[in-house]
Amino acid sequence: MGVVIVLAGVDRGLNGLLAGLGLPRPGLLFSGTLFAVIFACTVRFLTIPVQGLDAGLQALSPNLDSAARSLGRRPPGLLRHVHLPLLRVPLATSALLVFVDTLKELPAALVLRPFNTNTLAVRAFELASDERLADAALPALAILLAGVVPVLLLTRSMRPAGQAAPADARSPVESHADPR
Incomplete structure (x- = not known):
């Protein structure tokens, strides 16, 4: 709801400014658009990469610099040749976590999405709420995969x-041995 209030205020301010300049009002430019969904997910999931990169930077020695x-x-x-190669794993992990969390994000997508636009999470929710569980399985499976x-x-x-x-800790001979 915070994103809706902020973006609605920006839209109202922009419309008022353009009306004051004698230009036509564009209407809602930010609310109810894909920008609103991306902005909401960015705000919501920003802590994941910040914490991941902070932990990665803490592990780097100042002597490297x-x-x-x-x-x-x-x-x-220094950033390109020293820090980025050493931060490859924290960057990839953070990006992956944000991707997976954004993919399954339902509340922001439901409230802020443009009309006639669905994400996998919204589609799975709509089908499941209509008790079409067999149809809901495909979008849910796509989210999982x-x-x-x-x-x-x-x-x-x-x-x-x-x-x-990593393989089984026991050798193939031990795993087939008689348990007596």
């Missing part, structure tokens, strides 16, 4: 090079 500067790196190069596949890819990319996927 000093060493890179002594080798001639200026701040843009869209969340699980990036997690699996991120987990695979975070594994050190040359390391195989």
Whole structure:
């Protein structure tokens, strides 16, 4: 509701300003648009990447900056060649968490979406509320797969090079041994 109040105030102010200048009023430019949904999700989920990047930056030693500067790196190069490679995992994790949370966000999408526009979460909710559970399964499954596949890819990319996927701790001989 805070986003609705803020964007409605911006729309009213813009319409009043344009009317004062003798120009036609454009109506609602921000409320009830895709911009409103993106703005609401940005405000709601901003803490996830901020906390993730803060934790990643805390893990970096200040000596890295000093060493890179002594080798001639200026701040843009320091960011590009030192910080970003070291923050690859926190950045990817934060982006993934924001993506998954935004994908399944229902309240903001329901209230702020443009007319005749649905997200997967809204479509699944509408079908489930109409008790069309078989029809609601496809959008719900799409949300699940869209969340699980990036997690699996991120987990695979975070594994050190040359390391195989974790296997059962027991050897194949022990797992088939007679339990007596």
